[in-house]
Amino acid sequence: MEITQQTSAIISGGASGLGLATAKALRAAGARVAIFDMNAERGDAVAGEIGAVFCNVNIMDEQSCLDGFARARAANGQERIFVGCAGGGSSRKTISRNRETGEIVRFPTDEYQRNVLLNMVGSFRCITMTAAGMATLDPVNEDGERGVITLTASVAAQDGQMGQAAYGSSKAGVNGLVLPVARDLMSEGIRVNSIMPGIMATPPMMGVPAKVLESLAASVPFPKRLGKPEEFASLVLELIRNSYFNGQTIRLDGAIRMAPR
8 A cells, every 4th residue: 555645544652662663654654643652741742753643542441542543533534554553561470489488479360461451452442443444435546455454463472481471472362363353354455464573672672781682682693683663664664565465473573583581
């Protein structure tokens, strides 16, 4: 699908990291951009800087999402592009032992549920809302294409490390949405893909000690460095422009395969 000045896009988690890089790339390509994020101060600043619309949205809340889509569409028109970068998770072993007492401690079920609600349910909530809007549009090309949805999973979806049961399985669930949803939406001309980033140079990652960063970079086969958010954004744009990408879950990781710990 061609990106033009009439193309509207929404990026969740667009105020920082991978989402911000994607918002900047889409603006540079000419698209009208709306950013969904919970950080209002940062979101307003970023939107002003790149010429986007900021919507204070929590993807775990139904009404917040409905309000965000309404605001974005009022400002930029119905979106043809949705990029889901909002997400996260916690790290804790399924069970652990207290080193002093030997007490066995379970991973709290409500904490696991929060990972699923954020990464899987939040993604699906946004999918249904953006797809319902995209389906109202006229096709833009001879393929009958109306829109493109790109989700963000993680290499942890396939290489989950110790302590990543909640995060890894919820990101695997994001990948699990891709093919059935792509098939659900095929008659509407809406494509769905996901990207599994490896170790990326996002703000949280760049906050760790330098020696840790050096070790992480050395663990990547090639190139021996962390991935750049701009490289993620570049892949998003290719998935939008190349109409034969559909139903795909794609690793962006420098060929890394995560060790057990």
